[in-house]
Amino acid sequence: MRLDNMLLAEGVSGPEKGGGSAAAAAAAAAAGSPTDNSIEHSDYRAKLSQIRQIYHTELEKYEQACNEFTTHVMNLLREQSRTRPISPKEIERMVSIIHRKFSSIQMQLKQSTCEAVMILRSRFLDARRKRRNFSKQATEILNEYFYSHLSNPYPSEEAKEELAKKCSITVSQGVGTTITVAQVSNWFGNKRIRYKKNIGKFQEEANLYAAKTAVTAAHAAAAAVQNSQTNSPTTPNSGKLALIPDEPPKTNQPSPIPAWSLLNLCSLWHAGFQMKDEEFQLDSAENKNTLLTNMFTGSSGSFNLPNSGDMFMSMQNLNGDSYQGAQVGANVQSQVDTLRHVISQTAGYNDALGGNPMYSPHGLNGNGGWQDATTPSSVISPTEGPGSVHSDTSN
DNA sequence: AAAGATGATTGCGT
DNA sequence: ACGCAATCATCTTT
Numbered sequence: 001m002r003l004d005n006m007l008l009a010e011g012v013s014g015p016e017k018g019g020g021s022a023a024a025a026a027a028a029a030a031a032g033s034p035t036d037n038s039i040e041h042s043d044y045r046a047k048l049s050q051i052r053q054i055y056h057t058e059l060e061k062y063e064q065a066c067n068e069f070t071t072h073v074m075n076l077l078r079e080q081s082r083t084r085p086i087s088p089k090e091i092e093r094m095v096s097i098i099h100r101k102f103s104s105i106q107m108q109l110k111q112s113t114c115e116a117v118m119i120l121r122s123r124f125l126d127a128r129r130k131r132r133n134f135s136k137q138a139t140e141i142l143n144e145y146f147y148s149h150l151s152n153p154y155p156s157e158e159a160k161e162e163l164a165k166k167c168s169i170t171v172s173q174g175v176g177t178t179i180t181v182a183q184v185s186n187w188f189g190n191k192r193i194r195y196k197k198n199i200g201k202f203q204e205e206a207n208l209y210a211a212k213t214a215v216t217a218a219h220a221a222a223a224a225v226q227n228s229q230t231n232s233p234t235t236p237n238s239g240k241l242a243l244i245p246d247e248p249p250k251t252n253q254p255s256p257i258p259a260w261s262l263l264n265l266c267s268l269w270h271a272g273f274q275m276k277d278e279e280f281q282l283d284s285a286e287n288k289n290t291l292l293t294n295m296f297t298g299s300s301g302s303f304n305l306p307n308s309g310d311m312f313m314s315m316q317n318l319n320g321d322s323y324q325g326a327q328v329g330a331n332v333q334s335q336v337d338t339l340r341h342v343i344s345q346t347a348g349y350n351d352a353l354g355g356n357p358m359y360s361p362h363g364l365n366g367n368g369g370w371q372d373a374t375t376p377s378s379v380i381s382p383t384e385g386p387g388s389v390h391s392d393t394s395n
Numbered sequence: 396a397a398a399g400a401t402g403a404t405t406g407c408g409t
Numbered sequence: 410a411c412g413c414a415a416t417c418a419t420c421t422t423t
């Protein structure tokens with residue numbers, strides 16, 4: 001009885017999908033928001049329905065076997081009735097024995113089904129409650145995306161799906177190691193906040209991934225970049241800006257640029273560095289780090305790039321007077337995105353290969369995205385007419 | 396075992 | 410509905 005109740009409650013032995021609490025939850029999820037909850041539970045429900053199906057087929061099989069066996073026994077008894085008289089009571093007894101036997105078998109089936117449901121349920125709850133670290137490959141994929149979209153680390157829904165799929169495919173090890181979109185969202189939320197909170201702690205990682213993506217991009221893009229640089233050394237921006245479809249004429253930003261935008265800049269600077277100087281090994285990452293810290297603390301580290309290109313001049317500016325921050329930063333940010341565009345357009349992002357929509361339109365948004373998120377000023381300057389568009393570099 | 400890292404959850408604001 | 414911030418709970422490292 002208890003087993004029947006439980007199976008009924010779990011929606012296993014119900015008529016169809018109705019009845020149980022699980023079905024009610026499913027209905028609620030479907031009625032309310034079919035976004036994540038249903039997706040989260042879809043696996044669970046799928047397995048539950050699988051169990052239910054097995055249960056029902058087995059039940060049917062047992063019933064059929066029971067009937068067959070009963071008729072078989074009846075036939076035997078009928079044959080025997082020729083030789084000896086058989087009371088109907090005996091037949092009844094026989095049949096009841098058979099039914100009892102099969103009902104005990106059914107009981108076992110119900111019990112095992114119950115166990116399966118319990119195991120499934122506990123594992124489901126465990127998966128929800130207990131934390132399981134992502135695999136190294138999965139975090140690598142996520143990190144690659146994060147650091148290559150550092151100026152706007154907000155993957156679109158499509159990108160999240162893509163990442164989730166990618167991670168799950170790459171993982172393909174444990175049982176419950178499929179990474180969902182919600183988990184990707186969680187990951188990015190955690191990453192953003194923790195990155196912003198303690199940038200220093202993530203510098204090494206940022207450099208690592210910047211270098212990583214740069215290496216992949218460099219191999220394909222090095223020639224193109226060098227070409228563009230040598231072809232137009234006097235007017236480097238003209239060629240590069242042409243690659244940008246729509247560069248919004250950003251005015252001076254009132255708020256200081258977010259810290260991780262600077263970091264992004266740094267990473268890209270490293271990327272450029274790496275692209276320019278192939279001898280630069282990863283071992284000297286510490287060197288780079290000190291340079292970077294000097295950059296931001298204002299100590300005039302007189303580093304001279306082996307081949308300081310056009311776009312890196314602004315870095316030295318930033319180094320010279322780092323305190324003025326915002327306006328220079330805005331200007332630099334656009335250059336950074338310029339560089340990003342150059343890289344992305346010449347070689348394509350390594351993770352955006354194949355034209356999949358990983359590179360969300362937000363990311364293309366010049367220096368908009370992340371900064372506009374803080375100041376969603378939709379062109380504040382039609383009436384204002386900001387005289388100083390970017391006279392900031394001259395201080 | 397303590398400390399740090401990390402995925403998940405919750406409460407809040409927009 | 411989404412993101413942020415704080416927090417929890419667990420896993421991993423020391």
